[in-house]
Amino acid sequence: MGKKRATITAVGHYVPDRVLTNADFEKMLDTSDEWIRTRTGIRERRILDDGGSSDLAAKAIEAALENRGISAEELDVIIVATVTPDMFFPSTACLIQEKIKAKNAWGFDLSAACSGYLYALSVGAQFVENGTHKKVIVVGADKMSSIVDYKDRTTAILFGDAAAATLLEATDDNSFGIQDTILRADGSGGVHLHMRGGGSLHPSTHETVDEGMHYLYQDGKAVFKVAVVGMADVSAEILERNNLTGAEVDWLVPHQANLRIIDACANRMGLDKSKVMINIDRYGNTTAATIPLCLSEWWQAGKLRKGQRLVLSSFGAGYTWGSILMRWSFDKAKQ
Numbered sequence: 001m002g003k004k005r006a007t008i009t010a011v012g013h014y015v016p017d018r019v020l021t022n023a024d025f026e027k028m029l030d031t032s033d034e035w036i037r038t039r040t041g042i043r044e045r046r047i048l049d050d051g052g053s054s055d056l057a058a059k060a061i062e063a064a065l066e067n068r069g070i071s072a073e074e075l076d077v078i079i080v081a082t083v084t085p086d087m088f089f090p091s092t093a094c095l096i097q098e099k100i101k102a103k104n105a106w107g108f109d110l111s112a113a114c115s116g117y118l119y120a121l122s123v124g125a126q127f128v129e130n131g132t133h134k135k136v137i138v139v140g141a142d143k144m145s146s147i148v149d150y151k152d153r154t155t156a157i158l159f160g161d162a163a164a165a166t167l168l169e170a171t172d173d174n175s176f177g178i179q180d181t182i183l184r185a186d187g188s189g190g191v192h193l194h195m196r197g198g199g200s201l202h203p204s205t206h207e208t209v210d211e212g213m214h215y216l217y218q219d220g221k222a223v224f225k226v227a228v229v230g231m232a233d234v235s236a237e238i239l240e241r242n243n244l245t246g247a248e249v250d251w252l253v254p255h256q257a258n259l260r261i262i263d264a265c266a267n268r269m270g271l272d273k274s275k276v277m278i279n280i281d282r283y284g285n286t287t288a289a290t291i292p293l294c295l296s297e298w299w300q301a302g303k304l305r306k307g308q309r310l311v312l313s314s315f316g317a318g319y320t321w322g323s324i325l326m327r328w329s330f331d332k333a334k335q
């Protein structure tokens, strides 16, 4: 008997109600709706006023469990991709476990910024593929508004809050599920995108706060140059090594950081724009949540169908980047 393959068997997401539009930013900062739309593709984003990433994640997981028709007690592992944990410890996974009453699950947080979901999906798949665990929930959850400096127009306009969850289980039919994975890291990129304060190197003090070290820092231009090449390269590479062309891909599911990066990636893969999942206009960059949020929305709309071939691609802080090739295994109607 061959190795088991892991496949996504349920999706669910949660976005907070409050909408922060480009027009709102025009009142707060020296910026314009036109600049934000043309440079990033973003029109609005969601903001969580009360609670932390665990609250976003718990709601997303509950939606996924409902869609699968199972209770939280059936979960074996909770993997949380986040750079905005509620606190250093306990882990966000433990906070979620208590919130959703997943009393038979253990879990942990995983930090890979915008590539967090792909890293976490890859790790979660190992537990399923080696047969040690049956139901692994992988959730990308970030409350980016908690680390964004709303006085900095170069970063404030980019980010939003959201969570989205995917359930991983074994598939009997190996033509479905995760087919191939490429994950990369290059720590030399850390200087361009980071949050320096509050960790063991620079514990929070009045001085670190005065210097704004508790905020996300990004050299947008430097990151853009590497991201646009890195995400396109890895997406093309996963096609090549699986002897596929863009025409054989049903959906590109890209990390939503900038519409221009997404377009470049699709072009490089030879993909028509109608095959690219894009919701950056409505949510901005929700870091670890972007990719599963697309999966959940497209599945809910009945556009993501059983048998379709997907390429998931990301680029983010670290630098971290990667691509996952999968075949989708369930229609909405069957849920």
Ligand code: COA
Pocket: 030, 031, 032, 035, 036, 039, 040, 114, 153, 154, 155, 157, 219, 220, 221, 222, 223, 224, 227, 257, 258, 261, 285, 315, 316, 317
């Ligand atoms: N409104 C108006 N003007 C703004 C602005 C805003 N919100 N933000 C920056 N500008 C200005 C800059 O000050 C600059 O002005 P100057 O030329 O007088 O110095 C000008 O617009 C161009 O800035 P620049 O940074 O070159 O813009 P850009 O086209 O590179 O777009 C980003 C900026 C952040 C949208 C873009 O660099 C980006 O998307 N970077 C990568 C993000 C990413 O992928 N991150 C990884 C995952 S998190």
